[in-house]
Structure formats: structure tokens, C-alpha cells
Amino acid sequence: MSLTNASPEQAARAAKISSRTLATLSTDARNAALDAIHDALKDSKEIILAANSKDMEIAQKSAAGGELNPSIVKRLDLSRKGKFEDMLQGIRDVRELQDPVGRVDLRTELDNGLVLQRQTCPIGVLLIIFEARPEVIANIASLAIKSANAAILKGGKESTESFKAIATVISRALESSEVPNDSIQLVTTRDAVDPLLELSQYIDLVIPRxxxxxxxxxxxxxxMPVLGHADGLCHLYIHSDADKDMSVDVVVDSKTDYPAACNAVETLLVHEQALDTVLPSVASALMAKGVVLRCDLSSKAALSKHLANEQVLLLQDASDADYATEFLDLILAIRTIPSIDGNPSSAVDAAIDHINTHGSHHTDAILTSSKEVADRFCNAVDSACKFWNCSTRFCDGMRFGFGTEVGISTNKVHARGPVGLEGLMIHEYRLAGNGQTAAMYGASGGRKFTHKKLAV
Amino acid sequence: MSLTNASPEQAARAAKISSRTLATLSTDARNAALDAIHDALKDSKEIILAANSKDMEIAQKSAAGGELNPSIVKRLDLSRKGKFEDMLQGIRDVRELQDPVGRVDLRTELDNGLVLQRQTCPIGVLLIIFEARPEVIANIASLAIKSANAAILKGGKESTESFKAIATVISRALESSEVPNDSIQLVTTRDAVDPLLELSQYIDLVIPRxxxxxxxxxxxxxxMPVLGHADGLCHLYIHSDADKDMSVDVVVDSKTDYPAACNAVETLLVHEQALDTVLPSVASALMAKGVVLRCDLSSKAALSKHLANEQVLLLQDASDADYATEFLDLILAIRTIPSIDGNPSSAVDAAIDHINTHGSHHTDAILTSSKEVADRFCNAVDSACKFWNCSTRFCDGMRFGFGTEVGISTNKVHARGPVGLEGLMIHEYRLAGNGQTAAMYGASGGRKFTHKKLAV
Structure with a gap:
């Protein structure tokens, strides 16, 4: 890992060059480098924590002076119980994942002796921009090495000393491995983000964390392309036939399990026939967890009939802006979905329209006992994840079984939804022949392609 | 198909809205629309050719006045023998391809009754910008409808009348189908390209043709992301052990089969041990086809010994710029690759370095009788396509057996190499449960994910 004083351009060029060597290394060579990093970080815990305490001291002063959000100070602290060990275990976990490089997913015989093969390969150079969490450096370095991508890391200024200490350890560990030292570049120069974002000749993908x-x-x-999502404005729609108890469980979990997460629900859509049957129990359970409800006129009127007076007093009126807001807090906007011509199954279309217009195409869910209605919803909602009768909080790489999570993407190309190691790969085509020319297959050449599918 | 007078923003918004309906249509509904377009175009051949002749008249005048390249006039002409029928057949061919929508490629049981599924879905709205060829409009409309993507088409001004005529026919044909009329938008307003390229809220992918x-x-x-390649600076490397006859065939085909193609070879790298054995026959065959050779000192010296005097007089000296030029013409730059320490197998690394530094990461090939050397080359060259002992001209969606070609991509994300219908798809995740919450699986909830892989 190259340290600190390289210019953004020097770092990016070095990463690009080393990425080609990294791409040719065996699985064992890359895993051995991960072992070396793990062991070196374990052995250097005290040095790293000492550096981290310097960052903490400055951050605590800034927080006391009101210049820094106290939550950043908390994220910065590597000495919290279990955090350092979690970081080490994370490296082990990534090491144990199946090698994503060189997986063949298409083999075609174009003609006798002319065989086409498509296989996965690393993207090249990743730029990872992250904020305070110092343990991210170990996580990202592991993911990059496992996937045979070079990485340029640009961290937040609050964690500079921690980064430097971790980077020094990783750099020394890589020296004993086959992974080129330049494969992981740490950039600590000020104002490096803007120039890095322009270096598309060297950097293939940006992952902001x-x-x-x-x-x-x-x-x-x-x-260059950016992998990620800016907003997580997720919806839950309670259809007319939704089960009451299930709705209570799923809505409460989606809102309160971790309100600051991108997959927490922000707007609850309720079919008008569920206003008196399902919504009161849902609202009551949410309020018991401290959730503030911002209601449209119909939902407020219904709740006012059913809730206790002291709860009714806490109901707020929703503004249009509330339906476009990712609260990331214990606040939920509620909107009523009317039946169109009294037909509840076409009402789902109004919910879909609301979601496609107001949502961020991240994760949206429906509660209904009808598979037909659920399918209609899933077919028409334009989101990375469409859930039926379960919490929006399941949108997560670990929960999906990917072993790791690079991030969640709302992009319409490359990778969408929770992204595992696969999202750090692209494919290449290899064609092996024995002297075939294109002219052989032209009108005059007379040969025909067989295009026979071969086993992979 | 909406015609002509919509502003770029109106067209893009309309396309986005209709894309959601299009995404929910059945295979049959989309195929029926393709049939309707095919039949309507067939019935309107005369009207379309009359419009095309108006474009031709203006273009021929411009060409005579030297304002327009005559090759553009040729591409514009829909009345050339077989061209209209090829356009019609192209629609039929796309119709017959397997439906790319809704293919399930991952199914995982997260827990009993909680099943995750990943399936392909359309990207959304494509912006296709193309130059003179009027038949592209029918091709692109077919690909878009088949893949359930809405498309905005912006053509070159030379073919305005042809476009309008074809668009009117397609528009009327779509009216009798389930495909929303707004799914295919033709924009003919002047200077529309710049505003369209900024409308990332509506347009998901740009495909310049x-x-x-x-x-x-x-x-x-x-x-928004762009699918394609700006350059096709392809290389062929003749290793020391390359077969002479095979080298002649493959180099001549790669250079002369269609010199203006992106997959034609532009630089020939020759191992120094092949200068006297293989290169003279290759050079002679190329020169017989009218290819101008631009040589470095060593290759020129070798050829000067072996070629006839009149051929030697035609050899040119290569400049550094020649190794960075996509000639798209009967010109070939030649460079000698020295053995490093007399070791021919490590010489391949110098060829790889040249290619990774000077190439455009499109298609690069090696001629060698050693599988080990070929593998080393294919592992280390950073290109979409790596070929061994066959012509670079095979880099093509039809030749690869994809049934159609949307384009060739040198992107490092999403799609790389020849792109078929698959490149117009992305995936979505669907999760179906019966009330599961994330909290059930937390430290306090106690349930564990099964992450059982299910058959797809």
C-alpha cells in the first residue's frame, strides 16, 4: 500500500499499472496476502489504537465545540469493545468467499476448433471514498484483493492518523506477498476527491461509502461510473386484504429496527379499506415505539376514530414534502390509496404510481394475501428490490446470503440492489482457434457457424 | 411512436412513464407489436422510399457541393437492392430471439417461507443516437420492444424525411398493439442531443451508433451511462513460435476483411525471432492486398532483406503516433518485440505492455503455438476480447452467436465486448415471505438464515 504523499494522479496511475499484475495472480496468492494483512493487523493492534486515540482526541474536542457530529466520534472509535476483532474477522470472512475471478459463464463452439468463452475478470481500479469509519480501510482492502481489483482509498480527515497506521501495517504485510504494493493506494492529500473523480483513464468505478x-x-x-444509491426512500403498501398482525410486525420492523438505515421505510401507503381494520393497530404499535406519524386527511380521520385521545393528539399532518423525504428517523408519512371505481385490485396501480413517482427505486414492499396483487405490484414497481409480506430491512447483502456487501445500488446498469463481490467483476471474452478467418464464413467463404452451446 | 415536435424533456418524460407499462407486458404482446411493425413497414414500402428519395436528393446535392461525405449518401439510400427487405427481416430475427425479460438466475431460501429471487428486467429508457442510416430506426425499435425498454431515437439530420415516414408507420402499427405509443419516441428537433444527454432522471442508458x-x-x-467504444485500436502479436501460414491468413483477414471496422487490426507486433521467418510472407501478402506498412527500424531492416526491391520501396517508417492511431484504412503499423534476456516466453510481456499502454481495450490477438504463452497473454491483456490463433474480425455479436448486436462495448462495467439483448437488461430482486421481520434474525431474535440455494 502506497502511503499518503502521492498526488491523486500518481496514485491512480500506479494503481492502474499494478492492477494488471494483480489480475493475473492465483487465488492462493491473493488469499495469502489476506492472511498476511490479517496477521499483521492483529500484531499491531496497540500501535493502531494509539493512532486512533489521537484522532479521537481531536474529534472529541471538535464535538465538544459543536463542530463535529457526536455520531462521527462514535464511528471513529476503534477501541470500542469487539470492534477491532470484528475488523479482523471481516478479513477472514472475505478470504473464505469463493474466488469471483475466472468463472466461466458461457462457452460456445463457433465452429469446429473455434471456441468462445466468457469469464469473469476484475474491473480494474476502484476508487473508494469513505467517511470516518477507520475499519473500512481493512474491509475495502480485503474486498479489492479478493476480487483482484486495485483500489484507491480516500478517507475522511477525522480518521487520518488511524488510516495512516493501518495503511502502514497493510503495506508492510503486502511486501511479503505477491500482491503488488501499489495495488492499494491510500490518498490523504487534501482536496483529492475532485481530481480523482476526473481520472477516468485510470479509475474504472467509484464506490462512495x-x-x-x-x-x-x-x-x-x-x-466514471458510480456504484451506489443517494437515497433510500422506501415504501410499504398495505393492501385491502393485508393480514393485520403481519402488517403490525412488518411495518414496525421496517420503520424501527434501524431507522437511520437506507432500507428503513419512510412512507406507508394504506388502501382505504384497510384504514379502519389494519391501520389503527399498526399506528398504535408504531406510536408505542415512539414513531411520529404524519397523516393525510383520510388516514388521520380514521385514526382519530380508533386511537386513544392522547395518541390522536400526537398525530401530525403530512405535507407534500413529507412524501419526498427520507427521514432516517422515527417519523413515518402515511397516505391513503383510494379504490378506483371501488375495485381494490386496481387500487394497487395507484400505489405503484405513487411509489414510481416519489420513491428512490431502492426497496418497496406490499402487504397482501393475494399472489395476483403481489405479482402486479412486483412487475410494475421500478425498484431494485420488491418485497411481499416481509420487512424492507431484508434488503442487505449479508441477509441475502452474499457473504459480504459492497453497497446497495439503485443504478440501472451493472449491479442493482445489494451488491456482493460479483459487483466488482466484469467479463471478458476469449476465443481460441487454429487459424480461422472471418472471410471463411462470408458469402464467398461458404463455412457456417455452428454456434453450439458447450457445458461450462 | 410519438413524432417530431416533442421537446427533449417531453419526449423523455413520456418515454419514462410508458416504460413501466411496457415492462409489464407479456412476451406475446411484445412479439405481436413486432409483427404489426413488420407488416406495416412492408405495406408502406413505397411511401417510405418516396420520403427517402427526398433525403437522397438533398444529400446528393450536398455531396456534389463537397459539404457531405459520399459514404453518408450511400448509407442513406434505402432503395439499394435488398436493403429494405433486410430491414424487414431484421425485425423478424429480433422477434424470434428468446425473451430476455424475467429470466431467473438466482433463487435462495433465506429461511423457511422466505424466498429470494433475482430475475432480469428491462433497464428502462434507452437513448439511441445514430447517424445517417435510416434502417436503424426499425432495428432499434425492434430491440427496444423485444427487451421491454422504451427508447428515444435521435437521428442525423440527413435522414429526417425517411425517419419521419418510418416513424409514422411504426406509430400507427403500435396503436393496434398493447405497447404504449410513447414507448418509442422520435426526436427530430435541432440541437436536441445536449439536452437529452442531461436528462438522467428519465434516461437510463445512452447507446451512440x-x-x-x-x-x-x-x-x-x-x-447517464454510455454503452459503446470510442476507438478500436486492435493488435495482433506474432510470437516467435507462430505458424507462418496461419499468421499470413489471420493477419491479412484481420486487416483487409473490412478495414473500416472497429475490430480490424491496426498494429502488428512481431517477436524479433519471427522477423526473418514469418513476417516476410505476412508483409508480402498484405502488400499484395494494397496494405501500406509502417515499420520500425528492425522490422524494416528484416523486410528489406527478404522482399522484392519494388516492395521495399513502398515500406514506410512508423512514427510514435502510428502506434496510437486507428487507421480504419489499408495501413498497418508494425513494431518489433525484442526477447528479454533472449527468453522468448517473457517477450510476451513486452507485447502485453505495448497493448495495455497503446490499445483501446477492444480486441487483441496472439499467434503462437504455445498454450502457455497464449494463456499468459490472455490473462494479462486488459481488453474485452482476447483471441488466440484467429482473426480479430470475429469480435461481433452475430459471429459470437448472440443473434443480434446492440454494439461493442469497452466499458468496464455492465457489458463488455459484443453486446446482445442481454446488455439491455438489468436485474431486480424479489423477496416473498409471510410476515418475517429483520429483528427475528438479530442477536435477540435468535432465528438463523438458512441461505439454501434453490434450483432456478
Whole structure:
């Protein structure tokens, strides 16, 4: 890992060059490098925690002076119980994943002795921009090496000392491995983000890890593709035939399990026939968990009939802006979906329209006992994840069984939804022959392609 | 198909809205629309050719006045023998392809009764920018409808009348189908390209079909991903052990089969041990086909010994710029690859370095009788297509057996190499449960994910 003083361009060029060597290394060579990093970090715990305490000291002062959000200080702290060990275990977990490189997913005989093969290969150079969490550096370095991608890491200024210490350890560990030292570049120069985002000749993909603002900024500025999502404005729709108890469980979990997560629900859509039957229990359970409800006129009127007076007093009126807001907090906007011509099954279309218009195409869910209605919803909602009768909180790489999560993408190309190691790969075509020319297959050449599918 | 007078923003918004309906249509409904388009175009051949002749008249005048390249006039002409019928057959061919929508490629039981499924779905709205060829409109409309993507078409001004006529016919044909009329938008307003390239809220992917300049322009300006390649600077490397006859066949085909194609070879790299054994026959055969050779000192010296005097007089000296030029013409740059320490198998690394530094990561090939050397080459060259002992001209969607070709991509994400219908798809995740919440699986909930792989 190259340290600290390279210019953005030097770092990116070095990463690009080393990426070609990295791409040719065996699974064993890459796994051995992960072992070396794991062991070196384990042995250097004290040095790293000492560096981290310097960052903490400055951060705590800034927080006390009101210049820094206390939640950043918390994320910065590597000495919290289990955090360092979790970081080490994360490296082991990535090491144990199946090698994503060189997986053949298509083999075709174009003609006798002319065989085409498509196989996965690393993308090349990743730029990872992240905020305070210092353990991310170990996680990202592991993912990059496992997937044979070079990576340029740009961290937040609050964790500079921790980054430097971890980077030094990783750098020394890589020296004993076949992975080129330049494969992982740490950039700590100030104002490096803008120039890095323009270096599309060296950098193939940007992965911002942090706030919505960071992601939006990268999406606007980057000259190369960006993997991620700026917003997670997720919806739950309670259809007329939704089960009451299931609705209570799923809505409460989707809102309160971790309100600051991108897969937490922000707007609840309720079919008008469920206003008096399902919504009161749901609302009551949410309020018991401290959730503030912002209601449209119909839902407020229904709840006012059914809830206790002290709860009714806490209901708020929803504004249009509430339906376009990712609260990331214990606040939920509620909107009533009317039956069209009294037909509940076409009402799902109004819910779909609301979601496609107001949502962020991340995760949207329906509660209904009808498979037909659920299919209609899943077919028409334009989101990465469409869930039926379960919590939006399941949108997650670990929960999906991917072993790791690079991020969640709302992109319409490459990777969408929770992204595992697969999202760090692209494919290449290899064609092996014995002297075949295109002219042999032209009108004059007379040979015909067989295009025979071969086993992979 | 909406015609002509919509603003770029109106067209894009209408396409986005209709894309959601299109995405829910059955295979049969989309195929029926393709049949309707085919039949309507067939019935309207005369009207369309009359419109095309108006474009031709203006274009021929411009060409006579030297304002327009005569090759554009040729491409514009729909009345050339077989061209209209080829256009009709192209629609039929696309119709017969397997439906790319809704293919399930992953199914996982997360827990009893909680099943995750990943399936293909359309990207959404495509922006296709193309130059003179009027038949492209029918081809693109077919690909879009088959893949359930809405498309905005922006053609070159030379073919305005042809486009309008074809668009009117397609529009009327769609009225009798379930495909929303707004799914295919033709934009003919002047200067529409720049505003379209900024409408990332409506447009998901840009596919430029035309000159390198057009592709470069889109890559620089677009706020959404661009599928394609700006350059096709392809290499062939003749290793020391390459078969002479095979080398002659493959190099001549790669250069002369269609010199203006992106997959034609532009630089020939020759191992120094092949300078006297293989290169003279290759050079002689190329020169017999009218190819101008631009040589470095060593290759020129070798050829000067072996070729006839009149051929030697035609040899040119290569400049550094020649190794960075996509000639698209009967010109070939030649460079000698020295043995490093006299070791021919490590010489392949110098060829790889040249290709990775000077190439456009499109298609690069090696001629060698050693599988080990070929593997080393294919592992280390950073290109979409790596060929061994066959012509670079095989890099093509039809030749690869994809049934159609949307384009060839040198992108590092989403789709790389020849792109078939698959490149117009992305995936979505669907999760179906019976009330599961994330909290059930937390430390307190106690349930564990099974992550059981299910058959697809």
C-alpha cells in the first residue's frame, strides 16, 4: 500500500499499472496476502489504537465545540469493545468467499476448433471514498484483493492518523506477498476527491461509502461510473386484504429496527379499506415505539376514530414534502390509496404510481394475501428490490446470503440492489482457434457457424 | 411512436412513464407489436422510399457541393437492392430471439417461507443516437420492444424525411398493439442531443451508433451511462513460435476483411525471432492486398532483406503516433518485440505492455503455438476480447452467436465486448415471505438464515 504523499494522479496511475499484475495472480496468492494483512493487523493492534486515540482526541474536542457530529466520534472509535476483532474477522470472512475471478459463464463452439468463452475478470481500479469509519480501510482492502481489483482509498480527515497506521501495517504485510504494493493506494492529500473523480483513464468505478450527500456529489462529479444509491426512500403498501398482525410486525420492523438505515421505510401507503381494520393497530404499535406519524386527511380521520385521545393528539399532518423525504428517523408519512371505481385490485396501480413517482427505486414492499396483487405490484414497481409480506430491512447483502456487501445500488446498469463481490467483476471474452478467418464464413467463404452451446 | 415536435424533456418524460407499462407486458404482446411493425413497414414500402428519395436528393446535392461525405449518401439510400427487405427481416430475427425479460438466475431460501429471487428486467429508457442510416430506426425499435425498454431515437439530420415516414408507420402499427405509443419516441428537433444527454432522471442508458466522434462526445457529455467504444485500436502479436501460414491468413483477414471496422487490426507486433521467418510472407501478402506498412527500424531492416526491391520501396517508417492511431484504412503499423534476456516466453510481456499502454481495450490477438504463452497473454491483456490463433474480425455479436448486436462495448462495467439483448437488461430482486421481520434474525431474535440455494 502506497502511503499518503502521492498526488491523486500518481496514485491512480500506479494503481492502474499494478492492477494488471494483480489480475493475473492465483487465488492462493491473493488469499495469502489476506492472511498476511490479517496477521499483521492483529500484531499491531496497540500501535493502531494509539493512532486512533489521537484522532479521537481531536474529534472529541471538535464535538465538544459543536463542530463535529457526536455520531462521527462514535464511528471513529476503534477501541470500542469487539470492534477491532470484528475488523479482523471481516478479513477472514472475505478470504473464505469463493474466488469471483475466472468463472466461466458461457462457452460456445463457433465452429469446429473455434471456441468462445466468457469469464469473469476484475474491473480494474476502484476508487473508494469513505467517511470516518477507520475499519473500512481493512474491509475495502480485503474486498479489492479478493476480487483482484486495485483500489484507491480516500478517507475522511477525522480518521487520518488511524488510516495512516493501518495503511502502514497493510503495506508492510503486502511486501511479503505477491500482491503488488501499489495495488492499494491510500490518498490523504487534501482536496483529492475532485481530481480523482476526473481520472477516468485510470479509475474504472467509484464506490462512495457514506452519507447521501457524498454519494450525490460523486454521481454529479465523477467521469466514471458510480456504484451506489443517494437515497433510500422506501415504501410499504398495505393492501385491502393485508393480514393485520403481519402488517403490525412488518411495518414496525421496517420503520424501527434501524431507522437511520437506507432500507428503513419512510412512507406507508394504506388502501382505504384497510384504514379502519389494519391501520389503527399498526399506528398504535408504531406510536408505542415512539414513531411520529404524519397523516393525510383520510388516514388521520380514521385514526382519530380508533386511537386513544392522547395518541390522536400526537398525530401530525403530512405535507407534500413529507412524501419526498427520507427521514432516517422515527417519523413515518402515511397516505391513503383510494379504490378506483371501488375495485381494490386496481387500487394497487395507484400505489405503484405513487411509489414510481416519489420513491428512490431502492426497496418497496406490499402487504397482501393475494399472489395476483403481489405479482402486479412486483412487475410494475421500478425498484431494485420488491418485497411481499416481509420487512424492507431484508434488503442487505449479508441477509441475502452474499457473504459480504459492497453497497446497495439503485443504478440501472451493472449491479442493482445489494451488491456482493460479483459487483466488482466484469467479463471478458476469449476465443481460441487454429487459424480461422472471418472471410471463411462470408458469402464467398461458404463455412457456417455452428454456434453450439458447450457445458461450462 | 410519438413524432417530431416533442421537446427533449417531453419526449423523455413520456418515454419514462410508458416504460413501466411496457415492462409489464407479456412476451406475446411484445412479439405481436413486432409483427404489426413488420407488416406495416412492408405495406408502406413505397411511401417510405418516396420520403427517402427526398433525403437522397438533398444529400446528393450536398455531396456534389463537397459539404457531405459520399459514404453518408450511400448509407442513406434505402432503395439499394435488398436493403429494405433486410430491414424487414431484421425485425423478424429480433422477434424470434428468446425473451430476455424475467429470466431467473438466482433463487435462495433465506429461511423457511422466505424466498429470494433475482430475475432480469428491462433497464428502462434507452437513448439511441445514430447517424445517417435510416434502417436503424426499425432495428432499434425492434430491440427496444423485444427487451421491454422504451427508447428515444435521435437521428442525423440527413435522414429526417425517411425517419419521419418510418416513424409514422411504426406509430400507427403500435396503436393496434398493447405497447404504449410513447414507448418509442422520435426526436427530430435541432440541437436536441445536449439536452437529452442531461436528462438522467428519465434516461437510463445512452447507446451512440455512429462515428468515434459521436461516441466520444456522448461519453464526455452524458449524465447517464454510455454503452459503446470510442476507438478500436486492435493488435495482433506474432510470437516467435507462430505458424507462418496461419499468421499470413489471420493477419491479412484481420486487416483487409473490412478495414473500416472497429475490430480490424491496426498494429502488428512481431517477436524479433519471427522477423526473418514469418513476417516476410505476412508483409508480402498484405502488400499484395494494397496494405501500406509502417515499420520500425528492425522490422524494416528484416523486410528489406527478404522482399522484392519494388516492395521495399513502398515500406514506410512508423512514427510514435502510428502506434496510437486507428487507421480504419489499408495501413498497418508494425513494431518489433525484442526477447528479454533472449527468453522468448517473457517477450510476451513486452507485447502485453505495448497493448495495455497503446490499445483501446477492444480486441487483441496472439499467434503462437504455445498454450502457455497464449494463456499468459490472455490473462494479462486488459481488453474485452482476447483471441488466440484467429482473426480479430470475429469480435461481433452475430459471429459470437448472440443473434443480434446492440454494439461493442469497452466499458468496464455492465457489458463488455459484443453486446446482445442481454446488455439491455438489468436485474431486480424479489423477496416473498409471510410476515418475517429483520429483528427475528438479530442477536435477540435468535432465528438463523438458512441461505439454501434453490434450483432456478
Amino acid at each position: 457514506g452519507s447521501n450527500q457524498l454519494v450525490s456529489y460523486c454521481q454529479k462529479k465523477a467521469h | 455512429g462515428s468515434n466522434q459521436l461516441v466520444s462526445y456522448c461519453q464526455k457529455k452524458a449524465h
